[in-house]
Amino acid sequence: MKNFLLLFLVVVLCFTSCKKENNNEDLYYSDTLLSQVTSGDQAVHGLTYNSSYLIYESMEPYVYHKYTYDSQHTLSKVETAYSFSPLSCAYIPGASLDADPRKAKVSEYSEFEYNKLSKLVKKSNYFINNGTAQLNSYNTFEYKNDNVTRISIFNPQGQMTQYNDYTYDENGNMTRNDLYIIGPSTKLLNTMIYEFDNKNNPYRVFSSEGTPGKYTNRNNITKEIYVSYSGTVENRNTTLHTYEFNKLDFPIKIDELGCKYGK
Numbered sequence: 476m477k478n479f480l481l482l483f484l485v486v487v488l489c490f491t492s493c494k495k496e497n498n499n500e501d502l503y504y505s506d507t508l509l510s511q512v513t514s515g516d517q518a519v520h521g522l523t524y525n526s527s528y529l530i531y532e533s534m535e536p537y538v539y540h541k542y543t544y545d546s547q548h549t550l551s552k553v554e555t556a557y558s559f560s561p562l563s564c565a566y567i568p569g570a571s572l573d574a575d576p577r578k579a580k581v582s583e584y585s586e587f588e589y590n591k592l593s594k595l596v597k598k599s600n601y602f603i604n605n606g607t608a609q610l611n612s613y614n615t616f617e618y619k620n621d622n623v624t625r626i627s628i629f630n631p632q633g634q635m636t637q638y639n640d641y642t643y644d645e646n647g648n649m650t651r652n653d654l655y656i657i658g659p660s661t662k663l664l665n666t667m668i669y670e671f672d673n674k675n676n677p678y679r680v681f682s683s684e685g686t687p688g689k690y691t692n693r694n695n696i697t698k699e700i701y702v703s704y705s706g707t708v709e710n711r712n713t714t715l716h717t718y719e720f721n722k723l724d725f726p727i728k729i730d731e732l733g734c735k736y737g738k
Contacts, residue, residue, distance in 0.1 A: 501525070501526040502523050502524060502525065502526070502531065503524045503525060503526050503527075503528055504524070504737050504738040505524075505528065505736070505737060506723065506736050506737050507675075507723060507725060507736065508522075508524055508528065508677075508680060508736060508737070509522055509677040509678070509680060509725075509734055509735075509736060510522055510523070510735055510736055510737060510738065511734075511735040512732055512733065512734055512735075513732065513733040513734075513735065514731065514732055514733075515731075515733075519535060519536065519732070520533070520534070520535050521533075521534040521535075522534070522680065524680070525544075527544070527548050529542065529544060529548060529550075529680075529683070530542050530680045530681060530683075533681075537557060537558050538555065538556070538557055538558070539555070539556045539557075539558070539579070540553055540554065540555050541553070541554045541556075542683075547593075549587075549589060549593060549683075550587050550683040550684065551586065551587055552584060552585065552586050552587070553584060553585045553587075553684065554581045554583075554584040555581065555582055555583045555584060556579040556580065556581050556582055557579065557582050558579055580603070581603060582602065582603060583600070583601060583602040583603060583611070584600075584601050584603075584608070585598055585599065585600050585601070585684075586598070586599045586601070587685070594616070594618060595616050595683075595685040596615065596616050597613060597614065597615055597616070598613065598614040598616075598684075598685060599613040600612045600613060600614075609631075610631045611631065612628055612629060612630055612631065612636075613628075613629050613631075614626050614627065614628050614629075614685075615627045615629070616685060622641070622643050622647065622687070623641055623685065623686075623687050623691075624640065624641055625638055625639065625640050625641070626638065626639050626641075626685075626686065626687075634657075635657050636656070636657055637654065637655060637656050637657055637664075638654075638655050638657070639652055639653065639654050639655070640652075640653045640655070641653075641687045643687075644671070646671070646693050646694060647691075647692070647693050648669070648671045648692040648693055648694055649669065649687040649688050649691065649692060650668065650669050650670075650671075651666065651667070651668050651669070652666065652667040652669075652687070652688065653665075653666050654666070662704075663704055664703070664704065665701065665702060665703045665704065666701075666702040666704075667699060667700070667701055667702075668699065668700040668702070669692075669696050669698065669699050669700075670696070670697050670698040670699075671692065671694040671695060671696060671697060672694050672695050672697050672718065673694055674694060674695055674718065674720055674724045674725070674726065675693075675694070675695075675723070675724050675725045675726075676689075676692050676693060676694055676695050677725050677726060677734055677736075678690050678692075679691065679692070679693070695716070695718055695726060695729070696716055697715065697716055697718075698713065698714070698715055698716070699713070699714050699716075700712070700713050700714075701713075701714075716729065716730055717729075717730060721736075
């Protein structure tokens with residue numbers, strides 16, 4: 476019990492200390508920007524934003540993401556550092572630097588490329604091996620009516636390994652995601668089907684990363700159906716989500732998780 480209380484206090488400290496302003500960045504807070512996700516009294520996700528209202532840092536236990544933008548405020552790079560300390564990003568004087576993911580070495584990163592219309596067309600994913608960045612995979616993006624209709628994933632040798640096809644409703648919510656695996660033949664591996672409410676989705680702050688779904692939907696997912704395929708057999712699993720909202724129609728509770736906005 477004492478160990479649990481200690482871990483609980485440390486995680487809370489994590490998302491208090493991690494929200495301190497970076498000397499190189501003026502941070503911005505708003506009643507419509509998600510700043511913290513909690514499980515009971517325990518913080519499990521912390522977010523900060525730069526002065527252009529764009530996501531700057533995302534912190535969860537054991538992992539830290541930093542977002543970098545070009546002069547046009549377009550996402551150019553996302554860096555990821557991991558901490559395998561149970562203290563996560565709560566910095567303890569005298570502890571290993573890896574106890575704070577912001578001080579840990581970057582383990583992997585993604586770089587983003589755009590066409591002349593500023594649409595994301597390629598995302599390259601790298602991992603760092605002995606100080607050297609190595610391409611792990613890359614994604615290409617196809618569009619219709621400003622919505623991403625397909626993301627194809629390639630290995631470092633340029634061979635397509637899988638792709639996802641996406642379908643949307645009239646509000647721009649992604650209603651269906653079909654995952655295909657490329658092998659001797661192309662195979663539909665699974666399908667995700669979604670239903671939505673008409674309220675504001677707080678996770679759209681991550682939409683610049685380009686992957687359709689939770690982080691790009693205008694509204695919140697109320698029902699998801701997972702369908703997996705094995706030969707002629709289909710297996711289905713349904714999950715329902717419940718919400719409580721504030722006066723601005725942003726959720727303050729998602730299932731058992733709490734959402735906080737502003738500073």
